[in-house]
Amino acid sequence: MVGIPQDRIIAGVLPEQKAEKVQYLQKSQVKRRGLLDFGKDLYRRPTVAMVGDGINDSPALTVADVGIAIGSGSDVAISAAEFVLINSDLTTLLTLSSLSRAVFRRVKFNFAWALVYNLVALPVAAGVLYPVKANGNYTRLDPVWAALAMALSSLSVITSSLLLRAGLPLVGYRNQTVK
Structure with a gap:
């Protein structure tokens, strides 16, 4: 129904065996190398999810x-879970997975943007342009402009995150219908 292989x-x-089965899956899954390990001996196992009510x-x-x-389940189950499905339709698991991937991509994008922005802006704010003369005057960045640039950097990260709600191509999250 949702595309998960039967195996x-x-x-x-039985209710008392559910936690044991989850732990069994966590221990028995084949570990695989992460994407950015660069020769390190780090392995990551697949994520184990449990759906219950x-x-x-x-x-x-x-x-x-x-x-x-x-969502229609018991309060104890809802408080024990990280995510709560608003309806009983299991296809919302696909929406949850897709949305999670979009959010993680946006977090990585925002981190990369902030890193590049700060790698460029920090030397400028520290005075790397001071030796450059323009019209006989030394070039420097006024602290007010540096503060404004940092505020704009934060604003751009916040705006980028809020654009997930826009539903626009490339910048927003759009839920795909399951057939």
Whole structure:
């Protein structure tokens, strides 16, 4: 229904065994090398998610890497989960996954933007342009302009994050319908 292979699904488990099954999956998953390890001996295992709606699901929701409760479920399950689905339709898991990827991409973009911006702006604010003469005067950045530039940098990161809600191509998040 949602595209998860049958060999990756565990269903029909007794309530007291759910947390054990989640821990089993966490320990038995094949670890793979991360993308940016550069020769380090670091391995990352796949993320294990648990979807539940009852009181008996709360220990497994807590143990799982990602606990997802169904909104119509018990308050205990909702408080134990990291995410709460607003309806019982499991296709919203795809929306959650897609939205999570979009948010992480935006976080990485904002971090890269802030890093590049500060790598350029910091030397300018420190006076790297001071030896440059324009019209016989030394070039320097007034502290007021430096403060304004930092405020604009923060504003650009906030605006970039808020654009996720816009639904525009390339800058906003657009939910794709599942057929």
